[in-house]
């Protein structure tokens with residue numbers, strides 16, 4: 001039970017601060033608040049009505065944080081600079097798509113908070129980013145953001161279609177698509193689900209691979225032997241493409257010291273992309289994080305939450321979002337499996353983090369396209 005409940009009626013309109021469009025729970029603007037005070041004109045305990053309201057809301061949101069088990073976000077495991085740089089180059093490079101027309105960033109664009117701001121994703125054949133993307137094959141799902149993936153390593157995608165099983169291996173779509181030996185060789189134990197996931201869009205026809213007749217991958221890989229023959233063949237061809245770019249060979253070998261490029265398979269690319277995602281899309285300095293409290297990676301200490309980090313309106317929004325009676329957080333966290341990510345999930349915008357747009361350019365001979373096109 002909540003220790004604090006704000007009861008009476010204030011008679012002002014609140015527009016909830018975190019107005020995510022959570023399915024079925026969309027809120028009309030200008031909703032009459034259930035956050036309220038009686039006798040709003042009468043200062044009590046020397047506090048103005050606004051200060052009193054804030055005090056009550058802070059207490060209530062802190063209770064809800066505790067009830068929902070939300071804790072300061074710990075940082076992702078460290079990755080080497082070489083692995084990060086390789087992953088970064090791959091993430092923004094259309095070379096990983098059959099028709100060279102899509103990169104991971106086409107759908108997970110940093111300027112759009114690592115999504116595409118679309119209801120249904122737009123993949124191959126298209127031009128442009130986000131709502132401006134035209135001519136593309138449309139997929140059946142909404143693109144998910146990539147913030148703080150280190151908290152989701154038990155499985156990815158909204159229905160956990162990329163799970164990490166109890167045996168320690170990743171089974172995309174529930175199948176042994178990625179050979180176990182590859183996973184043992186290339187996957188960092190802390191990043192397995194993300195590494196396995198990062199190998200799948202490239203072999204998904206509408207997302208990055210293309211359709212029969214489109215390119216050398218779909219022409220030469222056995223369409224009559226899907227799915228295993230097709231994906232293994234396409235991953236092999238992708239390594240051939242990458243191997244034809246001397247800078248990539250250098251980057252792979254720098255990222256995996258002691259392994260020759262010719263002994264590498266596509267799981268090394270997946271692992272590098274995961275390393276990039278973990279470091280680049282770690283976010284723990286939003287107003288919400290500051291309110292919850294922040295973890296200091298150098299000392300291991302937790303900086304206590306700052307009551308002033310959220311505005312009154314944001315506090316009211318947080319309260320509504322986490323309110324068990326409304327069930328928004330429960331619905332969202334059930335879908336996302338992580339209460340710590342409630343404020344970054346399903347909102348197609350950043351929750352306070354400055355966007356970054358890094359162009360990965362200048363690697364001669366490759367088709368690196370940059371994040372900002």
Ligand code: HEC
Nearest residue numbers: 103104107121122123141142143144156157158198201207
């Ligand atoms: C054509 C658009 C598109 C492209 C290209 C694409 N994705 Fe996605 N991504 C999606 C969609 C849609 C989902 C949601 C999938 C689902 O729910 O089944 C998703 C989900 C994910 C997730 C799961 C996030 C979570 O919270 O569970 C990760 C990680 C991810 N993508 C990484 C990548 C990487 C890495 C690449 C490039 C190799 C990539 N994506 C390319 C559209 C795309």
